[in-house]
Amino acid sequence: MGVLSNRYLLAGIAGELLLAAVFVCASPFRKLLGTAALPTGDLLLLLPYPFIVWGSDELRRHLIRRRESDTPQPG
Structure with a gap:
């Protein structure tokens, strides 16, 4: 299998990165979770x-x- 052949895995990784970025960058989540960039x-x-x-x-x-x-x- 190629690195880019598993669409579900790639979508999961992209979703995880997006969610982490929201938790770190969005002001309400930063205050709620105590995160910082x-x-x-x-x-x-x-x-x-x-x-x-x-x-x-x-x-x-x-x-x-x-x-x-x-x-x-x-x-």
Whole structure:
């Protein structure tokens, strides 16, 4: 499966990001929940982490597939 092939997952991620933005940026929610926006420097620092997690998971999957293909099949 490709990264962009699961429409429901992409819609869920987009909805989650939108909801988080509303909770942080909309004044009534900020007051109700006690949230505040992060400084830009902190946001930039966090930017590579989703790619690191995704890349490490893809590497793990690759290693599992390679190990399974290297094991002799019975019969």
